[in-house]
Amino acid sequence: xxxILLLGSGGREHAIAWKLKQSSKxxxxxxxxxxxxTAQCGINLNCKAxxxxxxxxxxxxxxxxxxxxxxxxxxxxxxxxxxxxxxQLKNIPVIGPQKLAAQLEGSKDFxxxxxxxxxxxxxxxxxxxxxxxxxxxxxxETLKAPYVLKADGLAAGKGVLILHALExxxxxxxxMIANAKFGKASAKVVIEEFLKGIELSVFVLTDGKSYxxxxxxxxxxRIGEGDTGLNTGGMGAVSPVPFADEKFLKKVEERxxxxxxxxxxxxxxxxxxxxxxxxxxxxxxxxxIEYNVRMGDPETEVVIPRIKSDLLDLFEGVATQTLDxxxxxxxxxxxxxxxxxxxxxxxxxxxGKTIKGLDKVAGSMAFHAGTNFGxxxxxxxxxxxxxxxxxxxxxxxxxxxxxxxxxxxTINYEGKYYRKDxxxxxxxxx
Ligand code: AMP
Ligand code: GLY
Numbered sequence: 001x002x003x004i005l006l007l008g009s010g011g012r013e014h015a016i017a018w019k020l021k022q023s024s025k026x027x028x029x030x031x032x033x034x035x036x037x038t039a040q041c042g043i044n045l046n047c048k049a050x051x052x053x054x055x056x057x058x059x060x061x062x063x064x065x066x067x068x069x070x071x072x073x074x075x076x077x078x079x080x081x082x083x084x085x086x087x088q089l090k091n092i093p094v095i096g097p098q099k100l101a102a103q104l105e106g107s108k109d110f111x112x113x114x115x116x117x118x119x120x121x122x123x124x125x126x127x128x129x130x131x132x133x134x135x136x137x138x139x140x141e142t143l144k145a146p147y148v149l150k151a152d153g154l155a156a157g158k159g160v161l162i163l164h165a166l167e168x169x170x171x172x173x174x175x176m177i178a179n180a181k182f183g184k185a186s187a188k189v190v191i192e193e194f195l196k197g198i199e200l201s202v203f204v205l206t207d208g209k210s211y212x213x214x215x216x217x218x219x220x221x222r223i224g225e226g227d228t229g230l231n232t233g234g235m236g237a238v239s240p241v242p243f244a245d246e247k248f249l250k251k252v253e254e255r256x257x258x259x260x261x262x263x264x265x266x267x268x269x270x271x272x273x274x275x276x277x278x279x280x281x282x283x284x285x286x287x288x289i290e291y292n293v294r295m296g297d298p299e300t301e302v303v304i305p306r307i308k309s310d311l312l313d314l315f316e317g318v319a320t321q322t323l324d325x326x327x328x329x330x331x332x333x334x335x336x337x338x339x340x341x342x343x344x345x346x347x348x349x350x351x352g353k354t355i356k357g358l359d360k361v362a363g364s365m366a367f368h369a370g371t372n373f374g375x376x377x378x379x380x381x382x383x384x385x386x387x388x389x390x391x392x393x394x395x396x397x398x399x400x401x402x403x404x405x406x407x408x409x410t411i412n413y414e415g416k417y418y419r420k421d422x423x424x425x426x427x428x429x430x
Contacts (some may be wrong), residue, residue, distance in 0.1 A: 001027040002312060003063050006042070007049035007079075008070025009033050011339070011369035011389040012297035015304045016070065016311070017041035018367070023312035030062065036380045037368025037388075049074045052082045060088055066315060069096030069273070072294050076106040076154065080272075093319035096273040097293050101264065104275075104291040108150045108159075108190040111291050118263035120256055121287040125192035127152065133177055137170050139191055146194045149173055153185030157233060162194070195289065197282030198425075200241045201299050202252055204261075204275040205314060210324035211261050212314065213253060214274075215239045215306045217299040218426065223346060225421040232346045233386055236338045236404075236422035238397060239302040243281065243426070252279065252286045260291075272318045301367045301389040302335040336400040337391040338408050338422050339369065343415030345385035353382040353413040364392040364407040382413055397423050 002025055006017055014037040020026055021041040029042030032055065038044060047054045050073050059067065067083070069075055078099035083089040096102075103110040108127075115122040128136035140147055147169035151159030159182050163169040176186035203214040217239040223229040244252075256277060264271045276292035276299075295303065304311070308329035317323035342349035351370075358366055358380060370384015390407045394400030401423050408418050 001025060002065045003028045004030065004066050004068060004312070005055070005059060005064045006031045006038075006068045006070060007055070007074055009035050009038075009049070010070065010297050011367040011386065012295055012300040013070040014038050014041070014367040014369070015301045015391070016068065016295075018365070019304050019307070019311045023310050025310065025312040025316070028062075030058070030064070032058070035368045035383065036371040036373050037366070039373070050077055052077075052079060055079070056086065056089060059092060064092060066319065067092060067094045068315065069094065070294065072102070072105050072154070072292065075099070075102040075293050078102075094272070095315050095318055097271045101269045101271045102293045105293045106154055107152050108290070109152045109188055112190060112192070114263060114267070115288055118259045118266070120259050120263070121285075122289075123148070123193040123195050123287065125190050127188055127190050128173070128177065129188045130177055133174065136173050136177070136189070136191060140166060140169050140173065143191070143193065148192045148194050149176060150190040150192065151176060151182040151186035152188035152190060153182070155182040155185040157231065158182065159185055195280040195282065195287060197280040198243065199289065200244055200279055200281060201296055202249075202257070202277045202279055203295060203299070203303055204257055204277065205318060205323070206261055206264070206271055206273070206275060207318045207321040207323040208264055208271045209261070209321055211257060212323060212326070212328045213249070213257065214328075215303050215330055216241050216244045216249065217296070217302050219296060219299050220419060220422055225419055227425075230346050232341070234296065234298045234339065235341070235419045236336070237296075237298045237302045238334065238336050238423050238426060239299070239306055240334065241426070242397070248281065248284055248286065251284075252277075256286060256288060297369070298337050298339055298386075298389045301337040301391045305335045305365070305391055305393065306331040306333070331393070333393045333395055334397045334400045335391055335393055336397060336404050336423060337367070337389045338401075338404040338418050339386050340388045340390065340408060340411060340416055340418050341386050342370075342382055342384070343417055345417070349385050350415065351381070351383050353415060355380045355382060355387070355411065355413045357411045360410050361390070361407045362410075363403045364390045366390055366407070366411065387413070387416075397426065
């Protein structure tokens with residue numbers, strides 16, 4: 001029986017907590033810091049996911065037997081290494097890669113070099129910094145529009161620019177490198193070939209030697225309907241992805257997943273956790289846009305509900321490197337999620353609005369993304385740009401979406417907004 005500490009505070013963590021709560025192997029579940037939704041599944045702690053010392057003292061005083069890391073920041077900051085280096089913590093498994101492999105998300109240059117080294121299909125690229133900025137301008141001249149510029153480091157999902165004019169691309173390159181447009185994150189910039197096609201995300205759980213493919217998902221990144229306006233963390237998701245048929249997913253597994261996992265072994269890069277592979281599908285040919293070293297949000301809110309197997313049992317397989325002996329069962333049904341956000345998101349928005357109607361949600365699950373309790377602990381308030389992800393199952397995508405949209409109307413708070421076109425594009429593609 002496990003006492004689990006789950007790190008994070010979003011819809012992803014609520015979905016993981018919801019699933020862990022169903023495990024026959026769970027004794028106690030704590031979430032740091034969690035939100036009003038995770039409080040339904042376990043006990044929230046007032047502790048940041050990056051406060052390693054506070055995490056250590058909690059883990060030791062509460063007989064925690066496993067730590068599960070939701071977001072990337074603690075991984076990139078080396079939480080797993082911190083545990084391994086501490087005599088009291090080193091035998092407590094951490095689900096999430098060590099710092100070395102976390103660079104697959106923390107540095108675009110590192111990720112591209114890994115893909116090239118292991119023959120994993122991806123866009124051609126070169127990396128530039130202040131020393132060779134002029135070479136960067138020359139490299140741009142050899143490419144055709146649109147131009148893709150990526151800040152090397154973590155830039156809160158904002159570090160990618162896609163530009164249509166050469167002069168604009170040169171100006172932005174210099175802005176990123178010389179004027180620190182994204183701070184230290186853009187001291188190095190990856191310039192890469194533009195990939196055509198349609199995006200999807202593939203998720204893998206690995207113990208560093210073997211792996212299990214999890215359901216694929218499509219997320220909706222832009223704030224506006226018809227995929228317009230600013231980029232967000234994600235406004236909704238659908239799984240399975242109708243255009244990612246068995247043949248396509250087999251190609252992904254052979255050409256991308258297998259060389260990725262064997263790349264970890266060859267490069268002596270320990271990896272226990274989730275791998276999120278952002279892919280472009282160009283007429284049935286997959287190539288990698290990016291790796292993340294965690295689950296996606298809101299993709300988790302459709303991927304986790306489709307896993308029928310005991311998640312904690314799978315995590316035990318990851319921790320003890322016996323994942324190959326585990327079976328994973330996937331629900332055949334569709335799962336869809338629709339994200340309710342705050343007015344103004346992804347720019348400035350107000351928090352603290354009372355959320356009503358949560359108790360009236362029927363036929364869907366309301367995963368909390370950004371919520372907390374009001375003063376008397378009875379009210380639930382908005383506490384983020386993304387507020388609630390409404391996930392539903394259906395035998396068809398439309399059946400699932402219909403329930404999510406219905407419940408999107410059931411929940412109310414001042415300034416509520418959501419995209420009403422989630423899944424729309426998939427209908428014409430499939
Ligand atoms: P990333 O931060 O790497 O996920 O990039 C953000 C978004 O930019 C991706 O989700 C894609 O929509 C787009 N993007 C990134 N790289 C490319 C590329 N080489 N070609 C086309 N679109 C891209
Ligand atoms: N939804 C995209 C992400 O989690 O990065």
